[in-house]
Amino acid sequence: MDTILAGLRAAAEPTRLRLLALLARGELTVSEMTHILGQSQPRVSRHLKLMGDAGLLDRFPEGAWAFFRLAAGGRGADLARAVLALLPADDPRLAEDRQRLAAVRAERTARADSYFRDNAANWDDIRSLNVDEAEVERALSAAVLADHPRLLVDMGTGTGRILELLGPHVERAIGVDRSREMLAVARANLERGGRHNINLDHCMVRQGDMTQLPLAAGEADAVTIHQVLHYADDPAAAVAEAARILRPGGMLAVVDFAPHQLESLRDQHAHRRLGFADSEVTDWFAAAGLVAGEIRHLTGKPLTVVLWCARKPADETPSIPSLSPTRQGAPA
Ligand SMILES: C[S@@+](CC[C@H](N)C(=O)[O-])C[C@H]1O[C@@H](n2cnc3c(N)ncnc32)[C@H](O)[C@@H]1O
Known part of the structure; x- marks a missing residue:
C-alpha cells in the first residue's frame, strides 16, 4: 500500500495532474513544460521531482537538457495511467494545456523545417x-x-x-x-x-x-x-x-x-x-x-x-x- 499511497499523494495537486496529462502525450523538457503551464521553472521542477520520486515519471538527462516521460513500468506507471484515465477529457484547463502543447510542437517543427529549408542544397556535404x-x-x-x-x-x-x-x-x-x-x-x-x-x-x-x-x-x-x-x-x-x-x-x-x-x-x-x-x-x-x-x-x-x-x-x-x-x- 505504501507505494500506492506515495503515488496518490504525489499526483494529488492540480499542476501535477496537468503535468501528467501533458506527459501522456509524449516526452517533454522542463522548459517546454514551464512554457506550457506558465509557471516558474523551480516550481515545475519541484512537481516533477516529487512525481519522479514516487515512480510516476521517468527522467532522462541528456546533455544540457532533461526529458521527462510517464514511467515506463512498475506500480507508479500503472497508477499514473489509472489516474489519467479518470481525468475528464473536456476539462478547460487540460484543453488549454493541449493547445499550448500543440503550439510548442509546431514551433519545434518549424525550427527543424527551417533548418532543412536553409540547408537542403548543401545537405549532402x-x-x-x-x-x-x-x-x-x-x-x-x-x-x-x-x-x-x-x-x-x-x-x-x-x-x-x-x-x-x-x-x-x-x-x-x-x-x-x-x-x-x-x-x-x-x-x-x-x-x-x-x-x-x-x-x-x-x-x-x-x-x-x-x-x-x-x-x-x-x-x-x-x-x-x-x-x-x-x-x-x-x-x-x-x-x-x-x-x-x-x-x-x-x-x-x-x-x-x-x-x-x-x-x-x-x-x-x-x-x-x-x-x-x-x-x-x-x-x-x-x-x-x-x-x-x-x-x-x-x-x-x-x-x-x-x-x-x-x-x-x-x-x-x-x-x-x-x-x-x-x-x-x-x-x-
Ligand atoms: C538528417 S536528414 C536525413 C535525410 C536522409 N535520411 C539522409 O540520411 O540523408 C533528416 C530528414 O528528416 C526529415 N524529417 C524530420 N522530421 C520529419 C517528419 N516528422 N516527417 C518526415 N520527415 C521528417 C527532414 O525534413 C530531413 O530531410
Whole structure:
C-alpha cells in the first residue's frame, strides 16, 4: 500500500495532474513544460521531482537538457495511467494545456523545417560531417538487401541518399519527407541517377510526415529510417508507423547516433535528441510489435553510429519482450 499511497499523494495537486496529462502525450523538457503551464521553472521542477520520486515519471538527462516521460513500468506507471484515465477529457484547463502543447510542437517543427529549408542544397556535404558514411552505408545495405525486399520505404528521405543507395536493388522505392526543399533536391538527384548515374525511375518521393505515412498497412517489405529520429518529437510514434506499413515478416532498419554529448548539434543542426541507447530503441520496437534483431555499433570520431534492425513477426503473434531491463519479465 505504501507505494500506492506515495503515488496518490504525489499526483494529488492540480499542476501535477496537468503535468501528467501533458506527459501522456509524449516526452517533454522542463522548459517546454514551464512554457506550457506558465509557471516558474523551480516550481515545475519541484512537481516533477516529487512525481519522479514516487515512480510516476521517468527522467532522462541528456546533455544540457532533461526529458521527462510517464514511467515506463512498475506500480507508479500503472497508477499514473489509472489516474489519467479518470481525468475528464473536456476539462478547460487540460484543453488549454493541449493547445499550448500543440503550439510548442509546431514551433519545434518549424525550427527543424527551417533548418532543412536553409540547408537542403548543401545537405549532402553536411550529412557526412561526423561519421564515416561509407561504412554505415555498407552495413545498412547488407542488412536490408539480405532480405531481397521488393518495396522499400525510406522515412525522412531528405535528399534521397538512401533511395540512391538501395534503389538499384529493389523493384520500387518510396522516400517520404516533410520538407519540400529537401524533396526538391531528392527529385533532382533521382532524375540524374544519383551519384553513379544509373536509372532510378522506379524510385519516387512523396511529401508527408513520418508519423502519418501516405502508405497502406502492410505494404512495405523493408523500411529504413536513416538519421531522422534525433529530430523527432515522438520517435516511438515513427517506429510504430513503420511497423504499420511493414508486411508480416518485413524488416525495419534504423540508423542513428549512440548517446553523445555534442550539444552543438542541437544549437547548430536542430537536433532534439543527442543519440539513443540500445534499450530505448528496442523498447520502441517491442511497443510497436516488432522483434528486435541485429544491432551494430560503428564507432567513429566523435560520434558512434548504430544500426538497429527489427522484424515484424510473420504470423502476427505478439512481440517478444524487449531486451531492456524495464521490460524483462513482461508477458510475451
Ligand atoms: C538528417 S536528414 C536525413 C535525410 C536522409 N535520411 C539522409 O540520411 O540523408 C533528416 C530528414 O528528416 C526529415 N524529417 C524530420 N522530421 C520529419 C517528419 N516528422 N516527417 C518526415 N520527415 C521528417 C527532414 O525534413 C530531413 O530531410
